[in-house]
Amino acid sequence: MVDPLFEEMGKVVPEGLLKGSWEGKDGAIYLPLPEDAFGGVIKGFVEKGLVLVGLFCEEGFREGERFTLLYVFEKRGYERLVVLLRGLGEGRASSVARDFPSASWYEREITDGFGIAFPDGPDGRPLFLHECYPDGFHPLRKSQARPREAQKRTAYAFKEVTGEGVYQIPVGPVHAGIIEPGHFRFSVIGETVLALEIRMFFKHRGIEKLAEGKTSEEGVLFAEAISGDESAANSTAFCECAERIAGTRLPARAQHLRTVLLELERMYSHLGDLAGMAVDVAYPVGASPFLVLREELLRQNRALTGSRFLKGAIVPGGLRRDLPREALAALGAYLPSFMERFVEAAKGIRSTPLVIDRYAGTGIVRRELVKPLNLSGPIARACDVRIDTRADHPYGLYAAMRLTPRLQQDGDVLARFEVKAEEVLASATIILQLLERLPDGPVRTRCASKNGYALALVEAPRGQSMHYLHLRNGTIVRYKVRTASFCNWQAIEHAVPGNIVPDFPLINKSMNLSYAGTDL
Amino acid sequence: MKDAVKNLLGRKIAGDAAVPTDRTDEEFERLGHELRKEVSSIFGRSLAIREVDTGSDNSPEIELNNLTTPHYDIERFGVSFVASPRHADALAVTGPVTRNMADALRRTYDATPAPKLVIAIGDDACDGGLLKGSYAVLGGVDKVLPVDLKIPGNPPTPEEIMRGLLRLMAAIRDRKATQHKHR
Structure with missing residues (x-):
């Protein structure tokens, strides 16, 4: 019997390419795409109404390519996910953010982490690396050392909202209540908010990088530390990944x-x-x-x-x-x-x-x-x-x-x-x-602890949390988390x-x- | 009105057999009265704390907020959480200090009038905890500011935070006594 999702994909992906796909230990369909076919498949996915639930990069995912971008898609109504694999020969790629707006933050995250540019992306500003990090520092690269001190970047440019009577209210990162830090910039007319821009990542702790080199037994502690009041959801997602890789039945x-x-x-x-x-x-x-x-x-x-x-x-x-x-x-x-x-x-x-x-x-x-x-x-x-x-x-x-x-x-x-x-x-x-x-x-x-990789989705209190774990020789080589928040x-x-x-x-x-x- | 009468005459929460009873509330109450005496004599009745989160996992904030909820209500013991560092006697810092928050922490400290105290709350704030060694983290709060008290825990419970505050009071008392002797 042909899998219904597979059949659905066949309407968008050329048959020859579909043959190169495989089923992951997580049940997802992994499909490598050559660069010349990528744009067409993305257009097809837009037409089919797929949702981009995650997009991230891994260095050394496959032999012969330094960076691989993994685009995780969901077709609502189907249990299995579709993961497009896009190998990069160089440190740049075309953006998909105009077709899938959620990709804007994903791509900015990849640019910060791996130094991969998306020159046609809608927003080229840094995401989690604030001004205190030096230019050229990309922490998720395997070869990256610690950042050098005292090398400040230029200030982050907030979007300008202008007009007669428009004024701005900057709030945070330190707030008035007992709240976590973040920056909110309100552009206001009278008492009404005209526009709000948020800037996050003040709490960036480098959890994904810290997890690398650890065993999955140790790694679960990092999953718990992602968000204190979602520790059960995130540790479950992490363990689901490890268990899917090992084929463990609880x-x-x-x-x-x-x-x-x-x-x-x-x-x-x-x-x-x-x-x-x-x-x-x-x-x-x-x-x-x-x-x-x-x-x-x-x-x-x-x-x-x-x-x-x-x-x-x-x-x-x-x-x-x-x-x-x-x-x-x-x-x-x-x-x-x-x-x-x-x-x-x-x-x-x-x-x-x-x-x-x-x-x-x-x-x-x-x-x-x-x-x-x-x-x-x-x-x-x-x-x-x-x-x-x-x-x-x-x-x-x-x-x-x-x-x-x-x-x-x-x-x-x-x-x-x-x-x-x-x-x-x-x-x-x-x-x-x-x-x-x-x-x-x-x-x-x-x-x-087997070699392999797997995705897991869980419904945390705030919504869907996506975890990806790649284990090699007993330790984590890549841990990626995209929480609902x-x-x-x-x-x-x-x-x-x-x-x-x-x-x-x-x-x-x-x-x-x-x-x-x-x-x- | 009907609700008010019902509340007055109705079954009290604490008396509900199905609600678990433990010693937490009594113990907290005991610590609280002790703390109130200390706060009265050392701070002239009230200790104002400004919280700064420099990279916690959000659970220490939940426990600090819990101190102001009905089970605990720390304000009755003279401790209040204030909206601005300008009003604060002490900063309560949670989380390891991330690179992205270091500047904001220093500026909050500078905005706090002296004499001022710094309290590190939670394992991460005490010495970096699990996040130690990350490219994104400078370490515990003492890597950036002079720290007067560390309250470990993942996160510390409201009770543990109370005990920590009592230790801080004792330390201040000792410090004052020594200064007095040397004068």
């Missing part, structure tokens, strides 16, 4: 418990957002019940794993150790009362006109942006786009679950509130069901204009994007 109990942790993470992460949104419209009475519930969940986390942020629990091959039976029983006894009180807390928000007045119609993300910017998670579901990695590219136990994504229509703050509120309850229900039929047995199996941040530049400045914190909180997870 014991049933490990699968179940991992899923419990993943859904707990979604719950406490969403609760923080729901509380933060109420705080940002100056309604602490509405925020407090959510904060109380979240603290209780953090304590459940600690009882289960020893960490309030579920750190150290998930390892290649399963879990580091079994979760205490008393703690699991306590969680099962606790959740029904949690749900009851959560419903009350959400009602408290819904029945308060001053809150609804601020939430409704504020910070609208348009549905048309979801595909071109590769938006995912609650932001996408709040504008009626039926995507959820757990259902679309199921991993672990989700394949057997048949989840229905929770949708809203309006794409505003209120819609994001509702999606997250429903997801908290849905996650609690999932956990209760899992706890009821928790299988016995081991929680860890051997995950051999990396793409979703770009939605805020579209959602804020037209709103008043005081609504920015609210819009920002309703999206609750991770700075650490973007900056890596």
